Amino acid sequence: xxxxxxxxxxxxxxxxxxxxxxxxxxxxxxxxxxxxxxxxxxxxxxxxxxxxxxxxxxxxxxxxxxxxxxxxxx
Numbered sequence: 157x158x159x160x161x162x163x164x165x166x167x168x169x170x171x172x173x174x175x176x177x178x179x180x181x182x183x184x185x186x187x188x189x190x191x192x193x194x195x196x197x198x199x200x201x202x203x204x205x206x207x208x209x210x211x212x213x214x215x216x217x218x219x220x221x222x223x224x225x226x227x228x229x230x
Contacts (some may be wrong), residue, residue, distance in 0.1 A: 160168055167177040173193050180187040190198055199207065 162168065162178045164178050164181055167175050169175050174196070175191040177189045177191070178186060179189050192198060
């Protein structure tokens with residue numbers, strides 16, 4: 157893990173397309189701004205993990221017969 161120290165209004169870049177800027181620091185909270193291409197999904201980690209869990213559960217509930225029925229309807 158790369159650890160960087162930044163102050164308010166300072167940024168870091170990731171590749172050519174992503175810039176992360178520190179907008180405010182208030183106690184233990186840091187407000188950040190992310191400039192990235194619109195097609196790139198950005199989530200808080202807890203939201204990302206919840207999406208992954210939902211996707212895993214949905215995939216586990218798919219049966220071959222159900223998938224065949226779905227494909228017949230297309």
